[in-house]
Amino acid sequence: MQDNKIELTVVTYDDIFASSFSRDKFGKEYREKAARLSMDESDMNALGIKDRVELSNENGSVVVYASKSTAKRGHPGLAYIPLSIYSNILASSDTRRIKVSASKTEKEVHGLEELLKACFPARN
Amino acid sequence: MELICNGCSCLCDDVEIIGNEIAHACRKGAEFIRRYKTNRLASPTINGERVELDYAVKSAAEIIKKAKNPAVLGMGSSMLDAQRSAVELGEKIKATVDDFSTHAGVCRGILEREIKTCTLDEVKDNADVIVYWASDASNSHPRHLSRFTYLPRGKNRQKGFEERDAICIDVRESSTIEVCRQFHIIPPMKDGELMKCIMEALDGKVPKSSFLGSKEIIELSNKLKKAEYGVIFTGAGLDGSARVNELKEFMNKLNAVSNFHMIPMAEQCNTRGFSQVLHERKYERTSFKEALAKGKIDAALVLCFDPISEMPLSLSRSLSKIQTVVIDSYKTPMTELSKVAIPCAVNGIEAGGEVIRMDGVKFGINKIYEKDGSIEEKEIMKMLMDLI
Numbered sequence: 001m002q003d004n005k006i007e008l009t010v011v012t013y014d015d016i017f018a019s020s021f022s023r024d025k026f027g028k029e030y031r032e033k034a035a036r037l038s039m040d041e042s043d044m045n046a047l048g049i050k051d052r053v054e055l056s057n058e059n060g061s062v063v064v065y066a067s068k069s070t071a072k073r074g075h076p077g078l079a080y081i082p083l084s085i086y087s088n089i090l091a092s093s094d095t096r097r098i099k100v101s102a103s104k105t106e107k108e109v110h111g112l113e114e115l116l117k118a119c120f121p122a123r124n
Numbered sequence: 125m126e127l128i129c130n131g132c133s134c135l136c137d138d139v140e141i142i143g144n145e146i147a148h149a150c151r152k153g154a155e156f157i158r159r160y161k162t163n164r165l166a167s168p169t170i171n172g173e174r175v176e177l178d179y180a181v182k183s184a185a186e187i188i189k190k191a192k193n194p195a196v197l198g199m200g201s202s203m204l205d206a207q208r209s210a211v212e213l214g215e216k217i218k219a220t221v222d223d224f225s226t227h228a229g230v231c232r233g234i235l236e237r238e239i240k241t242c243t244l245d246e247v248k249d250n251a252d253v254i255v256y257w258a259s260d261a262s263n264s265h266p267r268h269l270s271r272f273t274y275l276p277r278g279k280n281r282q283k284g285f286e287e288r289d290a291i292c293i294d295v296r297e298s299s300t301i302e303v304c305r306q307f308h309i310i311p312p313m314k315d316g317e318l319m320k321c322i323m324e325a326l327d328g329k330v331p332k333s334s335f336l337g338s339k340e341i342i343e344l345s346n347k348l349k350k351a352e353y354g355v356i357f358t359g360a361g362l363d364g365s366a367r368v369n370e371l372k373e374f375m376n377k378l379n380a381v382s383n384f385h386m387i388p389m390a391e392q393c394n395t396r397g398f399s400q401v402l403h404e405r406k407y408e409r410t411s412f413k414e415a416l417a418k419g420k421i422d423a424a425l426v427l428c429f430d431p432i433s434e435m436p437l438s439l440s441r442s443l444s445k446i447q448t449v450v451i452d453s454y455k456t457p458m459t460e461l462s463k464v465a466i467p468c469a470v471n472g473i474e475a476g477g478e479v480i481r482m483d484g485v486k487f488g489i490n491k492i493y494e495k496d497g498s499i500e501e502k503e504i505m506k507m508l509m510d511l512i
Contacts, residue, residue, distance in 0.1 A: 011295055011312060014264040014360065014391075020155040023454045024163040025433070060437060071297035073309065080296055084433050085457060091436040093413075096361060097312045116457055119437055120444050 004047050008079045010037070010055065010090070010098045015082035025085075026112045034084035035064040035109050039102075040076045044068060047104050054105035057098070060089045060119075063107045085115060128489045129153035130201065130393035130472030132265045133482040134244075134272070141492070150266035157473060157492065164498075165455050165467035177466070181504065184425070184449040184464045185511035188217060191423035191447065195220040195412050198429025200392030202501055203477025203489070207394065207401045209505035210427055215407055216512065220421060222412035223398045224434050226360040227388035229368030231399035234386070234484070239375055242355065242385040243483045244271075249278035253351035254290045258315060259359025259389045260298035265482075268389075269303055273355070289347060293318065295361065308344065311335050315362055319374040322348065326381055354384040360391065390482040393472065397480035416442050423447040425508075428471060428501060432457035451504050468504055469495035477502070 018033035025034075037053055044066060047053065053066040064086055069075065079102075081087050083095060090098045110118065129139045131153035139157075140147040146154040168180035175183075188194055196214045199207050200223050214221040225231070233239035247254070254273045261268040269275055269290070277284040290304035293315070301307040310318055314335055321331035325345035330338050348354060358371070371386070378384045390396045402409055412431075415421050416439055423446055432440045433456070440457075448462040453474075459465040469475040474495035480486050 009312065013260055013296070013298070016151055016263040016266055016299075019263075020152045022433075023156060024159060025430070025454075025456055026163060073297055075296070078296070085437075085440075088433065088435060088440070089437045092438075093417075093436065095434070095436060112457065116460055120441065120461060122444075 005101045005103045006043055006046055008043065008055075008077060008100050008102050010079050010081055010087065010100055012081055012083035012087045012096050012098070018082040018084065028111070031109065031111050032065065034082045035086045036081065037064050037066050038069045038080040039066055040074055040078070041068050042074065042076045043079065043102070047102060049104050052105055052107070052109065054103050054107065055090055055100040056103070057090050057100045059092060062086055062089045063105055063109050065109055085112065089119065125492070127492055128472075128487055129157070130479060130489060131156045133390040133393055133395055134265050134267055135393060135479060135481045135487050136267055136271065137487065152266060160470050160473045160493070161496075163454050165452055165459055165465060167467065169465045171463060177499075180464055180466050181507045182511060184466065185508055187423050187447045187449055187463065188213075188425060188508070189512055191217070193220070193415070193420050193422050195222065195415065195421045195424040196427070197222055197224070197412055197424055197431060198427040199223050199398050200225065200395040201428045201471055202394060202398075203471055203475065203479060204394065204397050204401065205477055206427065206502040206505050207398050208405075209502060209509060210425075211401050211405050211407050213425070213505070213509060213512065215405065220410045220412050220415050221402070221407060222409055223395060224412070224429070224431065225391060225395045225399070226362070227358065227390055227395065228399060228409055230358050230371065230386060230388040231390070231396060232403070233368055233372055234388075235399065235403045238372055239386050240379060240384065241387055241483065243485055244273075244387070244481065247355050247387070248272050248276050248281075250280050250353040251278075251355050252281065252288055253347060253354040254288060255293065255348075255354070255356040256290070256300050256304065257293045257356055257358055258295070258361030259357050260294065260300045261357065261389060262299035262303060264359070264391070265389060268357075269300070273357075274303065291344070291347065308336060308340065316367070316370050319370055323374060323377045326377060348378060348384070349382050351382050351384065354382060356384060356386045357389050358386060359389050387483050394479040396482050396484060397478075400480055400484070413439055421446060424449070426450045426452075426458055426462070428452050428468070430456035430458045432461065451501055453498070466504055467498045468501040469498045471501060474498070475500040475502075
């Protein structure tokens, strides 16, 4: 199961909880809301994940929190995440719809300070 | 104390601060007011080192003057006077000016009277069919449905939501779908195709779609056709999926048989104002992202905005390699990566001014609290303009 991967289309959206904390992007609350992927239960089961997932594609990779979607209709293969620097690590020209590979991970979700250091090494 | 919340472009004017309570505001608006002192940009910096304000402004002016291909970015949460200064500066230095709004095309169509529109007050009083297209208002503009559209009782809609149809068209089962009576889930990037199908149905043809049944589209078309007073609220998700020309064609077709208006769900409190300023000054908004990707930008002035959270990392990396000046109230990824960062008072909380709601109605906002040392964005812009 460790090497299991599934392909997902990630759609970004404006989340009220993430945007509530958007003026404090370095805070813990923002990280917990913005770095959160809402997934179909079947996709979570297929990967054997409970609370975190690693997303990667040709643009980069990022670890985010994973939550079971509250949508009444199933949406396997489709997942949702607030638009933020976390989703933008994976984005090509379109920041709204992103194709990724998702896999199980034991890694932690980075805060913004660590993320900036990793993404912009020349500036640190 | 009564105030106007500038948390989004609803500009709710019934918010009150009663003791320690922020009454009537949504989660977003209340947090913005309650936590306005958190994560503030403490002092002017150059390469992360603290400097005096005058020196920071002088350095910023030098960067802008030396640039061959400058850009001016952001401004969606700036007051109108700061927006006017920024556009004036953009004209002077022939800059790429961009606010990253996904509603630029719709706003322009409305301002040039090519797209029929109305005010939110008219929606409240009259609308019987409300369409949220690629817009999750419950998240992006939390009080939109309860104050202006679906739920309130209006002059000619005394029964409130009982007399209204609210329809959602989206790629996902959003929070707004939970509230609306009807919804249509479509695959990403298929908005243009759905518009064509609806137009076919309006013409009496049987629409053929790859994702919705003909019956579902015909029923939707009939609902739109029978509207006495319809409104389409366009969301950010429509950008890139349907072009503004398609939207105009769709609205013209619809209005040949019905009575529909369009209002963009402008992202920030003064996104609509910025479109109006550009329109007044006849200055063209051009794509910063495209210019940056082509290596055509060598310096950027960023006003109360964090482009790092709005664009792909590859472009953010390019942005971090050029000379950047940021004026902002808060510490953001952009202020961390900028050459010069200058703090300003928080717009709408420590600094007042005029803003334009998503429907084009102008509001005057008074400051709520006295500013704590920092100066207003418009004053910093004036200092910059004097040096350039």
